[in-house]
Amino acid sequence: MKKYLLAPGPTPIPPAVSGALAAPIMHHRMPEFAELFKGVLEDLKWLMMTKNDVITLAATASGAMDAAFSNFLWKGAKVITVSAGKFGERWSEIAQAYGMDLARLSVEWGKAVTIEQVDQAFKENPDAVAFFVTASETSTGVAHPIAAIGDYLRKNHPDVLFVVDAVTALGIFEIRTDDWGIDILVGGSQKGLMLPPGLAVMSISPKAWEFNKKSDLPRYYFDLAKEAKSHKKGQTAYTAAVSHIMGLRQTLDMFKAEGLDNIFRRFQAIAHGMRQAGRSMGLTLFAPDSPSPSITSYVAPDGLDGQAIVGKLKDRGITIAGGQAHLKGKIFRIGHMGYMDEGDMMVTLLNLEEVLTEMGFAVPAGAGVAGFVQGRAQYLKSH
Ligand SMILES: Cc1ncc(COP(=O)(O)O)c(C=O)c1O
Numbered sequence: 001m002k003k004y005l006l007a008p009g010p011t012p013i014p015p016a017v018s019g020a021l022a023a024p025i026m027h028h029r030m031p032e033f034a035e036l037f038k039g040v041l042e043d044l045k046w047l048m049m050t051k052n053d054v055i056t057l058a059a060t061a062s063g064a065m066d067a068a069f070s071n072f073l074w075k076g077a078k079v080i081t082v083s084a085g086k087f088g089e090r091w092s093e094i095a096q097a098y099g100m101d102l103a104r105l106s107v108e109w110g111k112a113v114t115i116e117q118v119d120q121a122f123k124e125n126p127d128a129v130a131f132f133v134t135a136s137e138t139s140t141g142v143a144h145p146i147a148a149i150g151d152y153l154r155k156n157h158p159d160v161l162f163v164v165d166a167v168t169a170l171g172i173f174e175i176r177t178d179d180w181g182i183d184i185l186v187g188g189s190q191k192g193l194m195l196p197p198g199l200a201v202m203s204i205s206p207k208a209w210e211f212n213k214k215s216d217l218p219r220y221y222f223d224l225a226k227e228a229k230s231h232k233k234g235q236t237a238y239t240a241a242v243s244h245i246m247g248l249r250q251t252l253d254m255f256k257a258e259g260l261d262n263i264f265r266r267f268q269a270i271a272h273g274m275r276q277a278g279r280s281m282g283l284t285l286f287a288p289d290s291p292s293p294s295i296t297s298y299v300a301p302d303g304l305d306g307q308a309i310v311g312k313l314k315d316r317g318i319t320i321a322g323g324q325a326h327l328k329g330k331i332f333r334i335g336h337m338g339y340m341d342e343g344d345m346m347v348t349l350l351n352l353e354e355v356l357t358e359m360g361f362a363v364p365a366g367a368g369v370a371g372f373v374q375g376r377a378q379y380l381k382s383h
Contacts, residue, residue, distance in 0.1 A: 001317040006348050008138045008168055008295040008321055008335035010190035010197050013247075017194055017339075020250035026242050033242065034234025040245055041231060043252040047170065047260070048185055050177035050203045055227050056248075057200040058241040061167045061188030064200035066094055067222035068163050068184050072211040073130060075099040080121050081132040082113045086139035086324045087165060091132040098217055103128060109140050109327065110297075112290035115152050122157060130161035130211075135169035139324045141297030141333055142287045143173070150180030161211055167191055170201070171255060172267050172337045173293040183208040189244060192294070194251050194338040199244040204228070268293050269379040270336045270345060276375025277349050277368040281356065286331045294337040297323075299330065301361040306332045312355040318348055345372055 005012045013021070026033045044054045057063055073079065079100045081091040084107035095102045103125040107113045113133065122128060131153065135146050146164055153162050163184040166175050170185075171192030177185050182203070189199035204212075204224065212225055223237070230237045255263060274296040278285050286297035300306035306329045310322040323331040334348060349368035356363045 004318045004344055004347060006318060006320050006334050006336075006340060006344060008191070008333055008337065009188075011192075011194060011335060011338035011340060013194055013196065014254070014339045016254070017247050017250045021196070021243050021247040023243075023246050026246070028236065028240035028242055033240065033245075036249060037231075037236075037240065037245055038234040040248050040252060043256065044201055044248075045203070047252065047255060048166075048177050048187070048201070048203045049175065049179070050182075050185070052177065052203045052205045053209075053228050053231070055202045055204065055224055055231055056236070056241070056245070057202070057222065057227070058198065058236075058238070058244075059200045059222075060190075060197055061165070061186055061200045062090065063222060064186045064188070064202045065090060065165065067202070067219070067224055068132075068186060069094050069098045069100070070215075070217045070219045070222060071224040072161060072184070072208055072215050073098065073100060074214065074216050076101050077130065078103060078125055078128045079130040079132060080105055080125060080128045082107060082118075082134065082144060084111065084113060084140065084142065084144070085109050085134070085137035087137055087167070088134045091134070091163075091165070095132070110142060110287050112142050112144050113149075115145070115148055118149055118152055119156070128157075128160060130163060131157075132163045132165075134165040135175055136166070136173070136292040136294050138168045138292075138295060138333075139327070140287055141292050141295040142290050143169075143292040145290070146175060146182070147180050150182060154181045161208060168292065168294045168337060171251075171263065174260075174264050177203055189248070192337045193248065194254075195244055195247045199241050199248065264293075265380075265383060267336060268383065269376045270340075270342060271296065272379035273342070273372040273374075273376030274334060274336060274345060276378075277345075277372040280371025280374075281349075281353060281363045281368045282361070286327075295333050295335050297331045297333040300332060301356065304356075304359050304361055305329050308359065309352075309355060312358070313348070313351055316351050316355070318351055320348065342372075342376065
């Protein structure tokens with residue numbers, strides 16, 4: 001059976017990237033690796049839209065999230081985290097693990113944080129030194145207003161450290177790190193970057209390095225100042241994840257050939273298609289107000305178990321994701337990021353139409369696919 005992976009991460013890997021990953025291992029202390037790595041770091045800056053330092057870590061993205069606390073803050077520091085899903089909540093959990101004075105800005109799952117809520121959180125916590133948010137909340141399919149938050153912080157709290165989880169945004173939709181004043185941006189390999197899990201990327205601003213000087217939390221492996229020093233020489237502090245770096249070279253070449261604007265437009269068009277597909281099938285979108293361009297989440301129709309929908313698609317070779325935490329069984333999520341294309345979406349929608357119909361929620365054959373084509377075309381026509 002042909003397999004389709006449409007989960008919001010990990011994502012499928014293009015054959016050219018698989019080829020790069022299978023290349024003979026390079027020694028990480030030799031000049032050929034340093035040359036490769038320096039080029040990768042330069043192009044990562046391009047992808048992250050920044051002139052700031054960029055660091056890679058042999059870890060999943062959560063390792064970089066952890067390092068964003070342990071390298072820049074101190075015990076008892078007042079931090080605000082936007083908790084609007086599983087990954088926003090991860091910021092809160094790490095803050096607690098490091099003994100921060102946590103101000104959790106809780107937002108209903110499925111909704112995006114508003115600037116009014118952000119402003120209120122700062123009014124209640126005028127001593128906050130850092131603000132943590134998720135660009136694309138994978139658990140709900142919501143995109144938070146990162147540009148607007150950056151603008152608000154620049155005008156009102158310019159000394160606050162602005163930290164953004166871009167794990168399901170990087171390489172999928174626009175995150176202007178420098179223009180939006182993002183001090184620390186975190187990404188992971190297994191989403192838009194079209195690589196296996198296991199590599200995290202981060203960008204770190206000069207302001208963040210000032211915080212680093214004041215930070216006294218214990219750290220060893222995730223010592224970013226040490227990593228930055230090694231990176232400047234085209235090295236890593238410990239053994240580099242050489243295969244991931246070779247794969248990333250290939251990915252970045254593909255991104256550069258297509259161009260960032262074209263990539264963003266392509267995924268936005270797919271996302272618009274997936275939303276229209278849902279509406280045309282009679283499904284309710286879980287995050288209609290501020291949907292992420294990388295994930296669409298649908299509410300399971302009344303009386304149907306979201307997990308059963310996921311299971312039935314899995315039986316047909318198609319992997320999507322169910323809901324997490326209290327949303328388990330209530331929603332299901334389809335990823336559109338990385339090496340996923342329009343054809344993958346249409347195959348999934350055709351099968352979804354049949355599965356829903358089988359389960360008693362009748363969908364006219366082709367309704368989802370027609371909606372997809374229409375929604376995508378409409379976006380492309382106007383952008
Ligand atoms: C938005 C977001 N943040 C953080 C993570 C955690 O990444 P990892 O599992 O690579 O540690 C994920 C993974 O799904 C994610 O989607």
